[in-house]
Amino acid sequence: MTMPDLRLVGAQVLTSDGLADQPLALAGGRIVDGGKARDVDLSGFMVMPGIVDIHGDAFEKHLAPRRGAMKDLDQGLIATEAELAASGITTAILAQFYSWEGGMRGAEFAGRVFATLEQVRDRLVTDMRPQLRFEISMTGEYPAVTEMVAAHRIPYLVFNDHLPHEELARGKRPPRLTGQALRIGRNPEKHLEYMQALHAGMDEVPAMLDELCADLTARGVLLGSHDDHTADDRANWRARGVRIAEFPETLEAAEAAHGAGDAVLLGAPNTVRGGSHKGNVSATDLVVMGYCDALASDYHYPSLRRAALQLADSGVLDLAGAWGLISSGPARVLGLADRGELTAGNRADLVVLDAETCNVCATLSGGQISYLSGEAARRFLA
The missing domain is CATH 2.30.40.10 (Urease, subunit C, domain 1)
Structure with a gap:
């Protein structure tokens, strides 16, 4: 009311x-x-x-607080809203994986999350919207992704590639493979075979991405890339109409995105911590250089408020500019002209x-x- x-x-x-x-x-x-x-x-x-969170996956812990406890997704989304609201977030993009990792990040679970969000939307105050994070190596899933986007009216899709290509190319067993496989109830050797097959099929990906991006763009879907490493990475995505760069890993990639007018999203936890936990370029450094259009919660909702206030307190930006990175900036990237x-x-x-x-x-x-x-x-x- x-x-x-x-x-x-x-x-x-x-x-x-x-x-x-x-x-x-x-x-x-x-x-x-x-x-x-x-x-x-x-x-x-x-x-x-109100804070606009343009990319966050911290909702996962509410959907499955313990292994196997993934039945009451409606209650999980309602609990997610409570955390969002307590963090000052009024619009939230829920970044849901569609990944070879399976389990909570598998295709079947993604469909359940999107369907449940539609069912509970009238019970929510916070504007919670879906984002699909698709692993590009899953060449057999491209038609299904198009169908999922259409069926659930998903407005924003991001392309990921988290396969450990280096280890797979060397014929090595990727770290954490056994635990990952057992967590989703898959035989570790079968899981490794699946990953190796996806790696072997990467030559098919560029042409398939060209077609998928053209289709999604025609449907009006916002498209983003994740973890760009080089200027060439960004140029390739831009050529496909993918104009949002989520969490570029290097100064080179961020600079290339900004220079071409692509939106650059950075992680609020990176800003609060003072650096990336993976050793990537510092989000604060990129903010100082003017290479940031919006901050995202990534995996920690409270970090949005903290990051903006920290940037203002340290003199990197004035308060209006710093807060704009978590309100008007993300709203602008999302095309939401009525907020921020x-x-x-x-x-x-x-x-x-x-x-x-x-x-x-x-x-x-x-x-x-x-x-x-x-x-x-x-x-x-x-």
Whole structure:
């Protein structure tokens, strides 16, 4: 249920020019100019645009908190929303694998996740949207991917290649293979044979990708590549109409993407940590260079807020610019023109932070409260 018309007063509201002491009026799930509304005194708080998470897979732990516990997907998605809301996220892209890894990252499970999301959508406040992460080596699955995208109206697909090609080319057994196979109930030797067959078929991939990308582009699907390593990698993807570069691994790849006008997404955990856990290029360095259009939660939802505030506190960007990397920036990449900024006509997507601690105290998505705590709750409900 949408909240009654409200006017938030006394808070510092984030505008494109920075924090401003001005009221913010909400009506019918939108931000409006003026109008009659009940005042909510938010003195001591900051009101920020709702966070748009453009890529996150932390929902996996809610869908399967223990091995084999993957039956109540609806409850898992509802639990995911609770974490999203507590993290100030009002729009979330759920990055679901379609991978040779099987199990929770297999094709059958992906279909279940997308179907369940459709079933529970009316029970959610947060705008949760699907993303399909497809492993390009799965040449036999290309027709099925097209069907899945159409059946579930998936708006955003990203191409991955996580096969350990180097080890497979040498005829070596990839690390963690046995544990990975046993976790999904597959014989380790059969799993290795499957991986070797996918590796051997990589020569077929470029032509198949050309056709698949053309088809998906014609359907209006946003396309991204994952972990680009070189400028040539990015150029090849761009030639197919893939204009989003998720988590480029090197300065060369990020620079090539930015220079050609492709959107560059970086990981918020990388920014918070000060570097990549895999030894890739530092997200903070790329932000400093201006090679970042949006930060993504990747695998940790709370890192989005922390990364933006850290960038602002360290002087890398002003607060409006830093917060824009988790609000207006990702909204722009996704083509969502109705959110990301607290301007009249936009959705009433916002997060209320304690001015001293910067902790999330309230989150509203489309004018509906998805999270409310402490003193902010008392103020809203008074």
